[in-house]
Amino acid sequence: MTLSGLLVQLLNGLVDASSLFLVASGLSLIFGVTRIMNFAHGSFYMLGVYVAYTFVSHMGESVGGFWVAIILSSLVVALLGALIEIVILRRVYRAPELFQLLATFSLVLILQDLALFIWGPEDLFGPRAPGLTGSIEILGRNFPQYNLVMIVIGPAVLGILWLLLNKTRWGVLIRAATQDREMVSTLGVNQAWLFTSVFALGCFLAGLGGALQEPRIPANLALDLESIGTAFVVVVVGGMGSIPGAFLAALLIAEVKALCIALGTLHIFGIDFPMSKMTLVAEFLIMAIILVIRPWGLLGKPQAAARNDHSAEPPLRPSLPIFKWCTAALVLALLLVPVFEETFPYAQIILVEIFIAVLFAASLHFVMGPGGMHSFGHAAYFGLGAYGAAILVVTWKLPMELALVAGPLLAVLGALVFGWFSVRLSGVYLAMLTFAFAQIVWSIVYQWDDVTGGSNGIFGVWPSDWLSSTTALYYLTLSIMLAGILILRRILFAPFGLAIRAARDSDLRADAIGVDVKRVQWVAFVVAGLFGGIAGAIYVFSKGGISPEAIGVGRSIDGLVMVLLGGVQTLFGPIVGASIFTWLHDSVARETDYWKAVLGMIILLIVLLFPAGIVGTLSHLWHWVKHHILLQTKKEEASK
Amino acid sequence: MSLLTIDNINKAFGGVKAINNVSFELPRGQLLALLGPNGAGKSTCFNMLNGQLKPDSGSIKLEGVELVGRHPRQIWNEGVGRTFQISATFGSLTVLENLQMVLLSRDKKLFRLWTPAASYYKKEALVLLDQVGMADQADRACSVLAYGDVKRVELAMALAHDPKLLLMDEPTAGMAPKERNQLVMLVKKMVIDRNLSVLFTEHSMDVVFEHADRMIVFARGELIADGSADDIRNDPKVREVYFGSGKSFEAA
Numbered sequence: 079m080t081l082s083g084l085l086v087q088l089l090n091g092l093v094d095a096s097s098l099f100l101v102a103s104g105l106s107l108i109f110g111v112t113r114i115m116n117f118a119h120g121s122f123y124m125l126g127v128y129v130a131y132t133f134v135s136h137m138g139e140s141v142g143g144f145w146v147a148i149i150l151s152s153l154v155v156a157l158l159g160a161l162i163e164i165v166i167l168r169r170v171y172r173a174p175e176l177f178q179l180l181a182t183f184s185l186v187l188i189l190q191d192l193a194l195f196i197w198g199p200e201d202l203f204g205p206r207a208p209g210l211t212g213s214i215e216i217l218g219r220n221f222p223q224y225n226l227v228m229i230v231i232g233p234a235v236l237g238i239l240w241l242l243l244n245k246t247r248w249g250v251l252i253r254a255a256t257q258d259r260e261m262v263s264t265l266g267v268n269q270a271w272l273f274t275s276v277f278a279l280g281c282f283l284a285g286l287g288g289a290l291q292e293p294r295i296p297a298n299l300a301l302d303l304e305s306i307g308t309a310f311v312v313v314v315v316g317g318m319g320s321i322p323g324a325f326l327a328a329l330l331i332a333e334v335k336a337l338c339i340a341l342g343t344l345h346i347f348g349i350d351f352p353m354s355k356m357t358l359v360a361e362f363l364i365m366a367i368i369l370v371i372r373p374w375g376l377l378g379k380p381q382a383a384a385r386n387d388h389s390a391e392p393p394l395r396p397s398l399p400i401f402k403w404c405t406a407a408l409v410l411a412l413l414l415v416p417v418f419e420e421t422f423p424y425a426q427i428i429l430v431e432i433f434i435a436v437l438f439a440a441s442l443h444f445v446m447g448p449g450g451m452h453s454f455g456h457a458a459y460f461g462l463g464a465y466g467a468a469i470l471v472v473t474w475k476l477p478m479e480l481a482l483v484a485g486p487l488l489a490v491l492g493a494l495v496f497g498w499f500s501v502r503l504s505g506v507y508l509a510m511l512t513f514a515f516a517q518i519v520w521s522i523v524y525q526w527d528d529v530t531g532g533s534n535g536i537f538g539v540w541p542s543d544w545l546s547s548t549t550a551l552y553y554l555t556l557s558i559m560l561a562g563i564l565i566l567r568r569i570l571f572a573p574f575g576l577a578i579r580a581a582r583d584s585d586l587r588a589d590a591i592g593v594d595v596k597r598v599q600w601v602a603f604v605v606a607g608l609f610g611g612i613a614g615a616i617y618v619f620s621k622g623g624i625s626p627e628a629i630g631v632g633r634s635i636d637g638l639v640m641v642l643l644g645g646v647q648t649l650f651g652p653i654v655g656a657s658i659f660t661w662l663h664d665s666v667a668r669e670t671d672y673w674k675a676v677l678g679m680i681i682l683l684i685v686l687l688f689p690a691g692i693v694g695t696l697s698h699l700w701h702w703v704k705h706h707i708l709l710q711t712k713k714e715e716a717s718k
Numbered sequence: 719m720s721l722l723t724i725d726n727i728n729k730a731f732g733g734v735k736a737i738n739n740v741s742f743e744l745p746r747g748q749l750l751a752l753l754g755p756n757g758a759g760k761s762t763c764f765n766m767l768n769g770q771l772k773p774d775s776g777s778i779k780l781e782g783v784e785l786v787g788r789h790p791r792q793i794w795n796e797g798v799g800r801t802f803q804i805s806a807t808f809g810s811l812t813v814l815e816n817l818q819m820v821l822l823s824r825d826k827k828l829f830r831l832w833t834p835a836a837s838y839y840k841k842e843a844l845v846l847l848d849q850v851g852m853a854d855q856a857d858r859a860c861s862v863l864a865y866g867d868v869k870r871v872e873l874a875m876a877l878a879h880d881p882k883l884l885l886m887d888e889p890t891a892g893m894a895p896k897e898r899n900q901l902v903m904l905v906k907k908m909v910i911d912r913n914l915s916v917l918f919t920e921h922s923m924d925v926v927f928e929h930a931d932r933m934i935v936f937a938r939g940e941l942i943a944d945g946s947a948d949d950i951r952n953d954p955k956v957r958e959v960y961f962g963s964g965k966s967f968e969a970a
């Protein structure tokens with residue numbers, strides 16, 4: 079590596095730091111005031127790129143026209159943000175954190191399909207910035223002029239934000255709200271409009287960050303999740319709500335990534351480390367380290383406890399006999415399905431998919447319901463289990479039966495490591511860290527071609543001969559799923575199940591009666607990881623292989639939706655949720671290109687109207703009816 | 719030797735000195751009341767005793783064993799039970815399960831994954847609940863109980879591992895006067911029967927003067943008086959603090 083090469087990489091780092099800062103500062107600002115971690119922030123960034131593409135293509139031929147187009151695009155995004163805040167987010171400010179995260183995630187899905195609808199699936203290359211198309215020479219290397227402008231814009235925006243926050247009344251209010259939300263309501267400020275304006279400002283910054291990328295990168299539909307991951311990392315590392323913190327963190331992360339690229343491939347102890355491919359891993363590692371040694375970030379302040387009150391949940395009770403009989407009847411019916419193969423040829427295949435989803439959802443429910451830890455990265459364990467099994471069969475030539483047992487052990491290993499870090503945090507921070515770990519797993523799988531097959535994945539992982547028929551695989555999956563559910567249920571009623579619910583309800587009390595809360599939660603993590611891994615392993619054999627798409631963010635979120643759709647408060651909820659979700663996915667996705675938007679709407683529906691999920695809502699309804707009929711009959715008796 | 723020896727502990731929050739050079743001892747078998755107006759530092763003192771907070775300096779010894787720097791979990795293991803000013807129980811567990819949790823923790827059985835928890839310590843838990851008059855509500859969820867009942871469950875939990883030292887931060891808040899008396903009498907009985915030592919705060923002076931063996935008074939983080947009911951009643955500093963805070967001492 080030459081000195082000039084290093085210098086250019088460091089300058090590139092500064093360019094990235096600027097655009098990172100624009101996106102992250104908006105995210106941080108919004109979190110500071112509204113306490114909502116806006117998953118959709120990356121989507122506003124993506125829309126910034128798309129809208130700028132359209133505007134610049136139409137009016138960006140002159141220098142003035144280009145910059146007007148950039149500002150106009152940012153304003154359009156800000157306006158959309160304000161609209162969304164008023165229509166949707168206002169309704170979730172008082173909801174539990176989990177629901178807020180999901181509501182904003184539903185926006186990710188909807189906005190992505192909106193972009194697909196307007197701009198189509200192709201990558202769009204926009205025109206370059208007039209007057210800045212050339213490059214200058216630095217130590218004999220070319221450096222684009224436009225990038226120099228980018229380097230300046232980051233600090234400039236930081237300066238403007240500082241003035242805004244310190245020299246205007248609005249800014250003072252924003253800072254006050256960031257420090258103490260209760261105080262603002264006593265100041266007699268219209269809190270609703272303060273929130274809307276802050277959200278719009280945050281979206282403006284995201285939109286600007288995107289619009290400024292228009293000459294540099296093609297507009298595409300993957301920009302939202304790509305950017306949100308890194309923006310989260312920046313905000314968490316910098317300290318939530320701190321703008322200077324976001325700047326510092328953006329600088330740190332962008333430069334570390336630039337260094338990784340500059341280093342190229344390192345040879346240490348005879349092993350090649352492709353550092354240039356480690357950029358994603360590097361940023362999440364920085365975050366994991368910061369979260370553990372300084373959980374509130376570089377310049378942030380410790381946050382108040384999360385508002386996730388599970389303690390009003392009803393106690394777990396053993397099932398009524400009628401419920402047990404119904405379950406037995408259902409299992410019997412499932413056992414008989416292969417008999418009707420002629421009439422329903424497709425039934426076994428979709429049911430296998432459902433069984434896997436049920437086991438996955440039940441394992442996630444174990445940590446997020448009774449465990450109270452909202453994992454946004456449960457796909458990691460599914461993925462580790464799946465890849466573990468696939469590698470054992472394809473590379474190590476082990477038989478399927480062994481791989482099915484040993485594969486999930488990789489998931490257990492992952493859960494041991496990730497869980498150890500995660501249980502040290504709570505609330506949004508825990509959600510972000512689990513998300514980060516899942517991203518790390520995903521990017522390692524994606525980039526480690528030699529072992530995981532990279533973006534192609536691993537194929538040709540078929541079951542042993544005696545299990546290769548559809549029906550044999552059906553019975554195998556059914557029995558694994560049933561055993562998994564029964565074991566998880568058994569654990570929840572055992573002393574350990576009591577302990578995880580107790581640790582969730584009150585860590586104060588748990589501490590004061592000698593419970594090692596972190597250890598209990600750690601073990602809960604590992605148990606969930608094991609069953610998530612089993613679901614992944616069996617998935618590999620049902621599909622004949624595995625690829626990175628199957629273990630990405632999407633799977634983590636699908637799991638969350640399944641659990642919430644059914645209802646997080648009951649053990650039966652995730653089973654119903656996973657079944658309905660999978661069936662819905664299967665039937666709707668075949669009819670439309672806009673499955674994501676549909677899924678987004680479903681999430682919004684749950685969050686805004688049925689927070690108890692299907693099973694929870696039905697059981698409320700049942701109690702309500704019972705109560706009213708009882709009242710009615712009592713009244714009638716009284717009148718007689 | 720005293721059971722508990724507190725030597726020159728200090729705690730400041732930012733600039734506020736919540737506890738300032740406090741020392742006192744608690745012998746075995748004594749019911750010691752900790753008095754003081756709001757914000758005097760009572761809860762802060764409790765939090766340092768059970769390891770919730772770490773003192774800035776000073777030492778806290780239980781039978782010669784240093785407690786400063788230890789985790790609440792370890793201090794509980796040494797035989798210290800506590801209740802909180804805002805009671806902390808496990809809301810989504812039943813009253814019975816709350817007690818079973820403590821007993822499972824006492825015998826290090828929390829990591830058992832198979833046998834249903836319902837089959838552990840049911841009798842013992844019911845006996846403990848019966849003591850505080852909560853056995854008939856054993857099957858209800860803690861989250862739906864009346865506040866006074868939650869306090870009672872919490873007391874039963876704090877007593878479940880048969881501690882040497884019991885810390886109670888306002889154990890009778892939310893109870894009717896008659897219930898308050900009963901509860902403190904119950905604790906007093908254990909002090910006598912089991913040689914238990916108790917440190918408690920209580921805003922009802924009637925209760926304190928009737929049952930406490932001894933009392934200490936905090937004001938603005940400092941210990942200003944220590945003695946019997948009569949000593950405290952006639953202490954000029956105590957009178958000043960209570961009249962100063964606008965509270966009538968006798969009627970409070």
Ligand SMILES: Nc1ncnc2c1ncn2[C@@H]1O[C@H](COP(=O)(O)OP(=O)(O)OP(=O)(O)O)[C@@H](O)[C@H]1O
Pocket residue numbers: 731734735736754755756757758759760761762763803
């Ligand atoms: N975690 C904390 N951070 C900052 N200040 C605190 C904290 N805990 C207590 N304080 C302050 O320390 C002082 C003592 O508080 P403490 O809760 O110990 O009083 P108290 O005697 O228990 O009062 P009360 O009768 O109202 O319960 C008060 O000024 C309080 O504001």
Ligand SMILES: [Mg+2]
Pocket residue numbers: 760761762803887
């Ligand atoms: Mg107090």
